[in-house]
Amino acid sequence: MAGTRRGFGAGPDSIRDGGKAGAPAFSKDGTLTVMQVADVQEGVDVRPETTMLLERALDACEPDLVVFTGDQLKGYSLSLRLSGEAGIRKTIADILRPVTDRGIPFAVTYGNHDCQAGLVNERLEEIYRELPGCMNAVFGDEGKEPGTFCVPIMASDGSGPAMAVWLADSGGDATMGGYEAFDPETTRWLVESATELDRSCAHRVPGILFQHIPMPDVYDCLREAAPGETGVPGYRTHYRPGQRLRLDERFAVEGEVGEVICCGNENTGEFDALVAQGDFFAAFFGHDHKNSFVARRRGMLLGYSPTASFSSYGPGLDRAVRVLRFSESDPRHPALGLLSYRDLVGEETTQPARDWMKTHMVTTVEEVLDKLPRLPRVSGPDVPGTASLPGDGAMASM
Numbered sequence: 001m002a003g004t005r006r007g008f009g010a011g012p013d014s015i016r017d018g019g020k021a022g023a024p025a026f027s028k029d030g031t032l033t034v035m036q037v038a039d040v041q042e043g044v045d046v047r048p049e050t051t052m053l054l055e056r057a058l059d060a061c062e063p064d065l066v067v068f069t070g071d072q073l074k075g076y077s078l079s080l081r082l083s084g085e086a087g088i089r090k091t092i093a094d095i096l097r098p099v100t101d102r103g104i105p106f107a108v109t110y111g112n113h114d115c116q117a118g119l120v121n122e123r124l125e126e127i128y129r130e131l132p133g134c135m136n137a138v139f140g141d142e143g144k145e146p147g148t149f150c151v152p153i154m155a156s157d158g159s160g161p162a163m164a165v166w167l168a169d170s171g172g173d174a175t176m177g178g179y180e181a182f183d184p185e186t187t188r189w190l191v192e193s194a195t196e197l198d199r200s201c202a203h204r205v206p207g208i209l210f211q212h213i214p215m216p217d218v219y220d221c222l223r224e225a226a227p228g229e230t231g232v233p234g235y236r237t238h239y240r241p242g243q244r245l246r247l248d249e250r251f252a253v254e255g256e257v258g259e260v261i262c263c264g265n266e267n268t269g270e271f272d273a274l275v276a277q278g279d280f281f282a283a284f285f286g287h288d289h290k291n292s293f294v295a296r297r298r299g300m301l302l303g304y305s306p307t308a309s310f311s312s313y314g315p316g317l318d319r320a321v322r323v324l325r326f327s328e329s330d331p332r333h334p335a336l337g338l339l340s341y342r343d344l345v346g347e348e349t350t351q352p353a354r355d356w357m358k359t360h361m362v363t364t365v366e367e368v369l370d371k372l373p374r375l376p377r378v379s380g381p382d383v384p385g386t387a388s389l390p391g392d393g394a395m396a397s398m
């Protein structure tokens with residue numbers, strides 16, 4: 001797990017007071033815009049296309065809060081690792097500059113690659129917090145740990161929190177391949193803190209959660225593709241030879257599955273706990289760079305932002321940021337949108353051949369197997385998973 005786990009913090013006290021000075025608030029017209037940026041995954045030389053996408057998107061949607069959902073850093077980049085803290089600090093500043101130059105509040109959580117650059121998340125948190133507009137909670141005081149905290153959204157009349165934006169560190173790579181399961185203590189902190197926030201405000205405070213790695217429950221929003229339909233294979237324990245999955249129309253809100261759902265190896269009950277708590281109406285993820293769909297299941301939106309990066313694999317010119325526009329009178333039903341490089345900038349990039357390769361590269365063992373000559377079609381609950389697929393962790397750590 002990235003970073004050192006701490007005990008459940010005193011979060012509700014500061015949340016009750018409205019959080020840090022300058023906390024985001026619904027505007028007088030009762031709207032609030034959040035822009036999610038996923039998997040920037042840049043190294044020491046930030047691609048100008050990534051910066052341009054962020055700049056154009058910020059100017060297009062004028063968000064009240066920008067949420068970075070992990071893997072800001074291309075932690076496996078040798079040049080970044082060799083650059084030391086000074087290089088990491090410069091990279092973070094360069095990535096954030098479109099946001100900080102515009103004076104927009106931002107919040108950050110972490111993915112599986114950030115700490116690979118050579119600094120633990122506690123230190124990364126300190127670096128982010130030095131930048132103007134950082135809303136990350138004071139580590140050990142307001143949040144549970146770096147990347148796990150709450151940003152209260154104040155009512156337009158200043159009367160107190162009208163909504164809450166929660167961020168959670170969803171863990172990192174698992175030792176034996178794949179990804180760590182979501183920490184049950186983080187789930188407990190989210191549930192307890194949200195419940196305490198309700199109690200202190202004397203009303204329910206609707207909450208949206210952002211985290212890097214998707215919940216395994218996303219698979220419950222999919223169905224098996226029919227012959228002739230497109231689909232993607234499952235991942236590890238969700239893999240069935242020959243089976244392809246696509247978004248189930250019963251749960252679809254927008255978009256279609258673009259790549260394998262690379263979730264944790266085990267379902268520790270996060271989704272069930274958040275549904276039962278009742279405040280959480282949405283959870284948005286990154287990590288799967290080509291996924292940008294949104295589904296709704298058991299009253300919760302489950303959705304993605306695709307990668308905003310041109311330094312890692314992604315959906316070509318459809319690299320994008322996600323925009324969520326909330327109404328104070330009904331925050332549980334936000335207007336959803338994507339702002340893509342194609343729409344904001346165009347079809348020109350400085351490295352088209354490299355971008356083509358990163359658009360078409362295969363990133364998981366399951367995709368390799370899916371491209372092999374078709375094996376006998378097998379499905380059903382009795383088919384064993386593939387938890388020990390060789391080399392999986394190395395290929396899938398995007």
Ligand SMILES: [Fe+2]
Binds near residue numbers: 112287
């Ligand atoms: Fe990731």
